[in-house]
Amino acid sequence: MDFFEAAMLGLREFLDRGGPVLVAIMMSTFVMWSFILERFVYFSFAHKGHAERAIREWAARKDHKSWHAHAIRDQLISEVSQRAHQNVELIKLLVAVAPLLGLLGTVTGMVQVFDVMSIAGSSDARGMAAGVSRATIPTMAGMVSALSGLLFMNQIERGAQRRTAELADSLELGEAR
Numbered sequence: 682m683d684f685f686e687a688a689m690l691g692l693r694e695f696l697d698r699g700g701p702v703l704v705a706i707m708m709s710t711f712v713m714w715s716f717i718l719e720r721f722v723y724f725s726f727a728h729k730g731h732a733e734r735a736i737r738e739w740a741a742r743k744d745h746k747s748w749h750a751h752a753i754r755d756q757l758i759s760e761v762s763q764r765a766h767q768n769v770e771l772i773k774l775l776v777a778v779a780p781l782l783g784l785l786g787t788v789t790g791m792v793q794v795f796d797v798m799s800i801a802g803s804s805d806a807r808g809m810a811a812g813v814s815r816a817t818i819p820t821m822a823g824m825v826s827a828l829s830g831l832l833f834m835n836q837i838e839r840g841a842q843r844r845t846a847e848l849a850d851s852l853e854l855g856e857a858r
Contacts, residue, residue: 702785710830716845720769728765745853765843782819783827786820
């Protein structure tokens, strides 16, 4: 058995112990991390081009003082800011949902424990162990998912705000008439 097969077997066993809610946590974590990685790729490669385009467009204008010019400047800043903050709210949502899915796993696992207790009595420790496992593993997975996403979500949000502020500072503003 090679490494990939062993890893897949271990993952399958882990998912079986955690129950169906663990699969939902895993899928939401993959989606969350896809958006986090997309934001890092955007800031590494595309953001600079969008900001430079806005700076060029502003510099090409002769009028920097009128109300209309100020409105165009605000529009340029807003467009770049919107691109920089894209998917941040979705990442926040997925970070918030992860512990709730873990709690759902806890509840479904405890229901399984109570089912075993009602059928076999409280002396069947083996029967209850599967339910306890289905109660604790999703809780742990939901918290780990949320904590990992929270660290990077804050970094992404602060980076988007900083880059938007830097763009606003770089667009020279004249006095409005």
